[in-house]
Amino acid sequence: MRRRAKVSSHAHMGADYTYIYSHAIRFLLIFVVGIHFGSLKVNPAAAQASMDMSTAVLSKVDPSGDGDFTKIQDAIDAVPSNNSQLYFILVKPGTYREKIVVPADKPFITLSGSQATDTIITWSEGGEIFDSATLTVLASDFVGRYLTVQNTFGTTGKAVAVRVSGDKAAFYGCRILSYQDTLLDDAGRHYFNNCYIEGATDFICGNAASLYERCHLHSLSKGNGSVTAQHRVSPSENTGFTFLGCKVTGVGSAFLGRPWGDYSRVIFAQTYMSSVIIPQGWDDWQDQTKHSTVYYGEYKCYGPGADTSKRVQWSHRLSQQEAAPFFNEGHDRRERVASTYTKKFQKTL
Template identity: 75%
Template sequence: MAVSNTTTAAKDPTDMSTAILIRVDQTGKGDFGKIQDAIDSVPSNNSELVFISIKPGTYREKIVVPADKPFITLSGTKSSDTIITWNDSGEIFASPTLSVLASDFVGRYITIQNTYGTSGKAVALRVSGDRAAFYSCKILSYQDTLLDDVGKHYFNNCIEGAIDFIFGNAASLYEKCHLHSLSERDGAITAQHRVSSAENTGFTFLGCNITGVGASFLGRPWGASSRVVFTYCHMSSAIIPQGWNDWGDETKQRSVYYGEYKCYGPGANRSKRVGWSRSLTSDEAAQFLTKDMIGGKNWLRDPPIHFKRASGALVSLNSDENE
């Protein structure tokens, strides 16, 4: 059962600088050897920050953060040595390696990958909870890599790589991310699913680097009012000169919102862009240049600086000794 915003708000942690510490270590030196076991140990509707520290290793798990367990952080040491991996395909809501259904989730310094291959949809990460943030994470698969489903989300310094790989109907800001397409021909970076201009959803890319091995469009409309904006982004020659694709439905050309603002690089040349995309003015771009679109000032939080056990005993993040 999903936790309503009212219920979650009533149980927000009062101390945002202190978190309950749970350690995951495959060598047996932590509280748990599996990440899912650590998540399962968190009580439903918990009202404190929970910081799950994951020691380096490759964790072959299919993980779900349930909707009734908000305020969880999964943190590795660096994405190159803290890897969550699975290999599943099929229905987009069933195949993800990591499914985040809870609100107020944070992921840090981890790789999330689906190694199924190139023959079908294989989601690495599904984000369906509100107020989720990811920092310095790698999100890797081939087709339909990141299901940026619903809610307000923030991705900072993350790397995603695949074909048609960021899709869904969230309101998300991608800041200083590296988007690398594995498509050899006619792939798409985004497939945003906004169905009405009344919805305040869409994907914004700010200061990102876009590269690829072949040729990709910036986006194609999963929803009739699909909204995607690229601002201050470097675009390599992997971007197809037309820039955007209507996915075989010309009627969507009148209702999508596809914008670019002060992007640069060989793929940013707008001389051959489709006429129904937009070169934004400074006034039009202003709303996409801050975290205001996702209300980030109200919910993005710094990492905790104090840690304790569930018993209340203070501990150090880097030691099992009590402080």
């Protein structure tokens, strides 16, 4: 059965619950102080002092039957519509052959395994990117931890493993695997930390405002694939992908990105790039008109693939001053988001 409990009184429940609490709280603190494109500056102590985040509803998914549910989707379905509490769903080790949707009216869900290599959500479906995902997140304030999510459709078409379309979502220590359009980072503000993301063609795509920190991006492309296909379509959109302290490897050769949208925006900073990266770095998707509208930048990257001497002229080698706007947030926005969360959680916890 589902339980409503406080962290401090459930130390005996083991490390799994401790991890769920601590990292989900960290996620919420990140968004309390605000994320916008390329910006992350967290003050956890100040944020935590302003709210009580210690109480949550707990449930366990175990395929052996030794839990509250045997299927992940059943646990999600049990969360009330228009939920305003924190729900923590602990997924025990196993292989879950499910196509999962977190509906838009079910925010504040944490879905957590204990280790990504033994907690696997798998499906096999190709077709349109908005329909084929193994895991679709439409709700806001979602956390995914220590999960492998894969689409095993293969190399013959679009096959999304994870689609994220809700605002304020975060993934920690996850493995996200497919071939084409692996991660549809569709819309909203998102954070990926220590995730392994694998694919060949446009395998991180969409129009979210997302920060990828210490993630490993692995290209399966044997020639001229693309790591990113960012879909920003207007200069007024505050969207784009920032990769900070990441690692890019692969088996063949790949571009860092190509413009799905006319105003596509991607930054790689302090990232290791193996020789898999093609010297020119970026592809224009056979449309030279986008040279003047896209924004592709690199800052203090290193490794054999980070040599910018042969990069396309329409990409940017960023100085510290030029890179600063992508990593420094506005004080007013941070305070506004913090105030909103403080009021919300004081009412609901």
